[in-house]
Amino acid sequence: MRAEAVTDPGLARVENEDAYLLDLEAGFFAVADGMGGHRAGAVASRLAVETIAAGAAGLRDAADLAALVRLANMTVLEQASRNDDEAGMGTTLTAALIREGRAYLAHVGDSRAYLYRDGQLSRLTDDHSLVGEMVRLGALSDEEARRHPSRNVLTRALGTSPEVDIDLREADLQAGDVLLLCTDGLFGLLTDAELAAALALEPALAVRRLLETALSRGAPDNVTAVLVSYD
Ligand code: CA
Numbered sequence: 001m002r003a004e005a006v007t008d009p010g011l012a013r014v015e016n017e018d019a020y021l022l023d024l025e026a027g028f029f030a031v032a033d034g035m036g037g038h039r040a041g042a043v044a045s046r047l048a049v050e051t052i053a054a055g056a057a058g059l060r061d062a063a064d065l066a067a068l069v070r071l072a073n074m075t076v077l078e079q080a081s082r083n084d085d086e087a088g089m090g091t092t093l094t095a096a097l098i099r100e101g102r103a104y105l106a107h108v109g110d111s112r113a114y115l116y117r118d119g120q121l122s123r124l125t126d127d128h129s130l131v132g133e134m135v136r137l138g139a140l141s142d143e144e145a146r147r148h149p150s151r152n153v154l155t156r157a158l159g160t161s162p163e164v165d166i167d168l169r170e171a172d173l174q175a176g177d178v179l180l181l182c183t184d185g186l187f188g189l190l191t192d193a194e195l196a197a198a199l200a201l202e203p204a205l206a207v208r209r210l211l212e213t214a215l216s217r218g219a220p221d222n223v224t225a226v227l228v229s230y231d
Pocket of ligand 1: 184222
């Protein structure tokens with residue numbers, strides 16, 4: 001397994017409120033995209049990633065992963081309740097645990113996981129956003145969702161409530177598969193064909209291509225990607 005990651009504030013924002021985890025030894029990877037004023041978004045995403053990173057060694061299966069994400073939820077929520085500047089902060093979290101040829105995914109929010117296999121890109125996560133729900137109901141196309149003024153409104157986030165509804169999913173991996181975890185600052189700017197073309201490259205080149213493409217389009221949001229190449 002090889003993995004590469006990239007994160008960048010983009011060209012319009014000073015703060016980078018995205019965070020990521022790349023732990024090759026534990027086979028554990030994640031992206032998080034924070035929200036909240038006064039830099040609280042950056043606090044939320046980092047706290048979520050640090051919390052799951054600290055539990056990486058004990059992870060065996062989907063149940064462990066779900067428990068760890070619930071712990072991250074409580075950790076962000078408790079931090080938010082202690083500090084007025086951080087009240088209401090939250091984060092997306094899309095995490096992948098890779099164990100013996102299987103990927104276990106845990107997902108909350110509108111970051112995404114994709115699988116690239118045999119030249120084809122498929123999405124492994126649903127966007128927990130207002131526009132994501134509208135696309136699933138057939139009320140918006142993907143393209144309309146991409147430009148919708150309310151595209152940043154989340155319907156689920158980590159750290160905003162004691163109960164969090166986590167999407168869990170498993171996928172068998174094959175040699176040559178590439179897993180991509182990324183925030184909306186990336187996938188909002190690239191078509192699926194462009195993502196797929198980048199994922200065909202060697203991992204270090206692939207993440208560089210993804211970031212350069214986002215920057216070439218003005219990168220109005222923070223850009224983060226974690227790429228795992230499975231052999
Ligand atoms: Ca974002």
